[in-house]
Amino acid sequence: MPTHMGYPGVYIEELPSSVRTIASVTTSVTAFVGHTRRGPLNRPVRVTSFADFERRFGGLTARSALSYAVHQFFGNGGALAVIVRVAKAGTGQDACVTLRSTEGRSECPVLEVHAKEPGTWGSGLRVAVDHDTPASDRTFNLHILDARGGARESFTGLSMDAGHGRYVETVVDAGSSLVRVKVLDEDRPDPSGTVSKPFAAQLPALDVELKVKIGEVEREFTLFEPDRDGEPPGDVTELALLLERKLRALPDAPGRHAFAGAEVTAFGRRLQVVAGSVDPDDVVRFVGECANDLGLEASVNPPVFPLEGGADGDPPGPRDLIGSEGGKTGVQALRDVDDVNLLALPELSAYESTEDMVTVLSAAGRLCEERRIFLLVDSPSTWGSVDAARAGIGAFEPVRSNHAGLYFPHLQLTDPLTGRLRSFPPSGAVAGVIARTDGERGVWKAPAGTEARLAGVRSLTVRLTDRENGLLNPLGVNCLRTFPVVGPLVWGARTLEGADALDSEWKYVPVRRLALHVEESLYRGLQWVVFEPNDDQLWQQIRLKASAYLNDLFRQGAFKGGTPREAYFVKCDKDTTTDADIARGVVNVVIGIAPVKPAEFVIVRIQQFAGQFDLS
Structure with a gap:
């Protein structure tokens, strides 16, 4: 009834339906x-x-x-x-790589990256790290590439602090379908590729000759040419764009993409230079006195860190x-x-x-x-x-x-x-x-x-x-x-x-499969009966719901017989559930079905006849 009736008139209230149906479950999963x-x-x-x-x-x-x-x-x-x-x-093993850090102390392992699942497939995973985040002095980004399957994942703004909202173990383990990680130390992992020393607020002279080596390929170029490059870069970000453009213009070795796909990123007052390759051997090295003056030899790592040791x-x-x-x-x-x-x-x-x-x-x-x-x-x-x-x-x-x-x-x-x-x-x-x-x-x-x-x-x-x-x-x-x-x-x-x-x-x-289908459907469809009052009203509802479900199967051709009475029956009354059953909290439902059996043997009898039929 309505909770409050304050005036004479008509009140409307929506009531939940008491209809409970028995739905057919799957058959071929x-x-x-x-x-x-x-x-x-x-x-x-x-x-x-x-x-x-x-x-x-x-x-x-x-x-x-x-x-x-x-x-x-x-x-x-x-x-x-x-x-x-x-x-x-004991035969499977997941691939793994240990990332290291040189921040504030001698080189030490800080983060283990494991393939999510055992197998040699994990040896095709590659990991890249950069510090290009809003908090570039404390957080880092982690990128995972499946070199064989092509899948890529990126996790940004990660922290090695367990109290941080972007704690690396929590974020990566929950979000990655390729890897899981384990923190070994509180320091961040070093970025992949070559990382420069911090640049001063005033950039040094940039019209210098640089020599860069990726793998066995060595190239020379002029970093800044006023006649071609226009205005000199005013900050580290513009310097990153200039260096990236220069590297990508250099000729590659046949079939390689190390120079053409090179990426230069600015974070804080530093530059990170990464070869455009997933080959760990394609390390970017700047050599010569000018490179030292610019601080481009501060930290040299592979462009990606490969996972190794996976075994099926x-x-x-x-x-x-x-x-x-x-x-x-x-x-x-x-x-x-x-x-x-x-x-x-x-x-x-x-x-x-x-x-x-x-x-x-x-x-x-x-x-x-x-x-x-x-x-x-x-x-x-x-x-x-x-x-x-x-x-x-x-x-x-x-x-x-x-x-x-x-x-x-x-x-x-x-x-x-x-x-x-x-x-x-x-x-x-x-x-x-x-x-x-x-x-x-x-x-x-x-x-x-x-x-x-x-x-x-x-x-x-x-x-x-x-x-x-x-x-x-x-x-x-x-x-x-x-x-x-x-x-x-x-x-x-x-x-x-x-x-x-x-x-x-x-x-x-x-x-057999029809019986299993009926059993599972009734098992799930009658869960609502549990803890209901065990009386005539409940028995009637059970009979109605079970009969409706079986009648639907009968109309689809699951049972033999010309009428529902010949195809199935449902009994749930005082004959199936005695007073002793009620006292024990038991309701008994008896269901019978007449399944259609396959025509396994087809017999055709042919008989000769003599004379002629009158077809008139």
Whole structure:
């Protein structure tokens, strides 16, 4: 009611809606766990395209089966992936450089700059320092360049004082995607390049001959020529512009840009001269008596400070992939990630030991059951024939689960790095096909058949016939086939529990994935029920909300049956929730669905007939 009614009339008050809907969750967000060129270790990162993956994880590399799987995922229709970079324990190392200072004391290390993540990529980073700030006697600027990737970052007005608002550790660690820093001493790092001594208020005579050397290239020039340069510079800033113009006019060595891109900056009463190069050897040196008179030899450093010592971690072993639940490493890093529906471990197929492969799959399978994720299992690379597959499938008995599906054989694609044909595990491409199918038809449609084409695939490592397919399908192996005109495609939709001998109700991949989708949607959509009064009114609301959600799926074709009554039911009343349940704070909701199962075997009967039909 209105809080105050002071006059006779009509009062209007807006009330919050009591309608609570159950929304469908995602169905095809795929997590990839394994080795990459770069990226944060054991930390899930979402990527929305392969270009995004290249920026965050370094793109394709021959040592990373995961990188190719992600490439195939997006190439086959995938839209969103979660990447967890894992490396063999103790093998990765981040690149580093230590910046030094000569302010007020003998040279000493003051600032360590580390690559944000381990890997040889960090050895391509370059750091530059200047003191061109409003408080040029106390603060400094830090510039980071990725010489290989082209990314640049700049942080201005930094201080080495922990109490300053622009404290270097706080600003850089929070804002940089390339580096992190560690303060070793309170002094500022020296600027990069050549820094002059402070000029007096009255500039010295500038019509002098200077000799400058960058690397092995030496040039001479006249600093100020009245006939050409007009009025002499009146302050240090104008002197900086004059010197920069003179340096850029000097001829470079063939293919170099050291002189042409030179930069001269004025800060305070000093000049900083930096070669236009990211080569640390391109040090600017002014030589001769005139250079000494002008004070251009005060401090000489490289134009950039290179990070060194980065090392890629070795591909992870079984223990690294399994990870630690407490430390959230390996596949366990996915425990805190919402909206992951599929899991791929493309590096497992290259393991020589099937026992190691099964050990990792066992841990991954337990995670999938807890988090309602479906696991895509690559067949071992050693399965080079149907007989090898039939003989090897027995090793997977300990991990036969309705939360996993196994795909055979491997794919043959052109390697973008070499241009040669190469075999790859199929999980990445299959995940892309699943994502495409979910988007076009729905999670209840089997990701198999003539619509489930494998884009970019040239051929398969084993070409299967109908009879050979018939030997593997009853064992719960999803076959990849090549058909005329259509090309390579997925031709199986069974879970690992889908072997005929097991007679499981979760035999088919779409049935299992539809149930996971419904479970997760109801789990999230009914969170509001917690702590509500456990009475008839609550039970009625639960029935209405759950029925509305299931009816929407029914209209889209997710369930069989001609009417909603035949497709699903929702029960939540005094029969499902007794007085004893209410006393314990429990409300029981019973939901049943009739999922559509795929037409795995199509039988066409043809019969001859004699005589003629009367078509009149």
